[in-house]
Amino acid sequence: MRSPRTLWALAALLAAAGGAQPLQSPLHDDDIPRILAHGPWPPPPVRDVSNRVSGQPAAIAFGATLFHEPRLSRDGQRACASCHQPARGFSDGLPRAQGLQPGTRNTLALANLGQQHWFGWDGANDNLWAQSLRPLLDAREMGSSLAQLAATVRDDPALHAAYRQAFGQPPGSNDERVAVDAAKALAAYQETLVTPRTPFDDFRDAVARGDRAAAAAYPAAAQRGLALFLGRGRCYVCHSGPNFSNGEFSDIGRPFFITRGEVDPGRHGGIQALQRSRYNLLGPFNDDATRSTAVGTRHVLLAHRHFGEFKVPSLRGLARTAPYMHDGSLPTLHEVLRHYSELDENRLHADGEAILRPLRLTDQETDDLLAFLASLDGEVAR
Numbered sequence: 001m002r003s004p005r006t007l008w009a010l011a012a013l014l015a016a017a018g019g020a021q022p023l024q025s026p027l028h029d030d031d032i033p034r035i036l037a038h039g040p041w042p043p044p045p046v047r048d049v050s051n052r053v054s055g056q057p058a059a060i061a062f063g064a065t066l067f068h069e070p071r072l073s074r075d076g077q078r079a080c081a082s083c084h085q086p087a088r089g090f091s092d093g094l095p096r097a098q099g100l101q102p103g104t105r106n107t108l109a110l111a112n113l114g115q116q117h118w119f120g121w122d123g124a125n126d127n128l129w130a131q132s133l134r135p136l137l138d139a140r141e142m143g144s145s146l147a148q149l150a151a152t153v154r155d156d157p158a159l160h161a162a163y164r165q166a167f168g169q170p171p172g173s174n175d176e177r178v179a180v181d182a183a184k185a186l187a188a189y190q191e192t193l194v195t196p197r198t199p200f201d202d203f204r205d206a207v208a209r210g211d212r213a214a215a216a217a218y219p220a221a222a223q224r225g226l227a228l229f230l231g232r233g234r235c236y237v238c239h240s241g242p243n244f245s246n247g248e249f250s251d252i253g254r255p256f257f258i259t260r261g262e263v264d265p266g267r268h269g270g271i272q273a274l275q276r277s278r279y280n281l282l283g284p285f286n287d288d289a290t291r292s293t294a295v296g297t298r299h300v301l302l303a304h305r306h307f308g309e310f311k312v313p314s315l316r317g318l319a320r321t322a323p324y325m326h327d328g329s330l331p332t333l334h335e336v337l338r339h340y341s342e343l344d345e346n347r348l349h350a351d352g353e354a355i356l357r358p359l360r361l362t363d364q365e366t367d368d369l370l371a372f373l374a375s376l377d378g379e380v381a382r
């Protein structure tokens, strides 16, 4: 049933479009452009010019095979899909990843990667194929080597054939080239992982069309949560755009100790790793000779304020990707909201300081924000 409150809210939206100031509405006319800015969804597919097989069906198929292939790891026991499990939104449900050795960060869910330009919690990579090569070579994750990767692709008849299909020629003798190509096929596959449409998207499009009947299907609690998200909560400042992330880095006052005395430097370390990397967009493996997407990498500057900053995560599809935060320290969305409600301003430095303040949410407001976050979830596409 529609509650009177819902009707008021909808009347408000429509009245706002016509310029009248509504009564009793959780959403105001100022909110309409902000609501519209979180869509449309899904976004048009993005082709990555740094990857010559981006968007190509044979490469996507080869990448999907490699994603589930444990022989790409040193011990033959773990694949990308061991940590990025399709049924869990391509994450693993653990606070911190468990590879060949225990990791220090939460496994990032894989979705909507075409919407991003920095990868990893610290943005240590500026492209998806480099980010895909990293776990293969990292001793703590899959522990393989360029030689092992290339040999696996060359020597297995099915992988050899799939490589030839994807790249138009058999794998050559240069191990690094073959390994980077495998990572490019993995990237082509991961670009196809897009979260589905959600109740929020239906509401947003209804607002765009001025379709009162369709907008009425969006629950009143979610509308109130959305009003907080765009209003007093100021969440939209960082969780902006169709993917609910500005793709950049912030400090929101989470502790960044890994163990006593050992800290995760976050973006500060990420920039250093990015600049060192042979696989960044300025390096020899970018397939785009003009380096047209390398502008951010060329201009990124290391500053002290980056210490303890982490990537702003997307808020789509959160239901399956608990626990939350870069270190998996918050088991539920309720606890995430408690963080924003009670946050310790003394912990904040850099940008977060100017935007965030403890919200002191009431129980009702917490429930409304949870209802809104739940409306950013649809059936996860496989």
Ligand code: HEC
Residues within 6 Å of the ligand: 067, 078, 079, 080, 081, 082, 083, 084, 097, 098, 099, 100, 103, 105, 106, 107, 108, 109, 110, 113, 116, 118, 119, 120, 121, 122, 128, 131, 132, 133, 135, 136, 140, 141, 142, 186, 190
């Ligand atoms: C041992 C668990 C583990 C394995 C195996 C693993 N990953 Fe990850 N993945 C992680 C963790 C943890 C992160 C976050 C890393 C960070 O911030 O440093 C991550 C991050 C990523 C990201 C960045 C996503 C984003 O939004 O920035 C991509 C892409 C990715 N992994 C792809 C892969 C691919 C492809 C493979 C297989 C070749 C793979 N991963 C294997 C744990 C794993």
Ligand code: HEC
Residues within 6 Å of the ligand: 229, 233, 234, 235, 236, 237, 238, 239, 249, 250, 251, 252, 254, 310, 311, 312, 313, 314, 315, 318, 321, 323, 324, 325, 326, 327, 333, 336, 340, 351, 352, 355, 356, 369
């Ligand atoms: C200053 C930028 C900023 C603002 C404002 C902000 N966030 Fe965040 N949010 C982040 C960053 C950065 C992280 C990751 C922090 C980390 O892992 O240490 C995050 C993490 C989250 C997560 C966890 C997601 C995951 O996959 O782990 C949720 C949920 C979330 N924010 C919701 C909100 C809500 C709701 C608001 C408003 C009350 C809000 N955020 C305001 C930057 C922001």
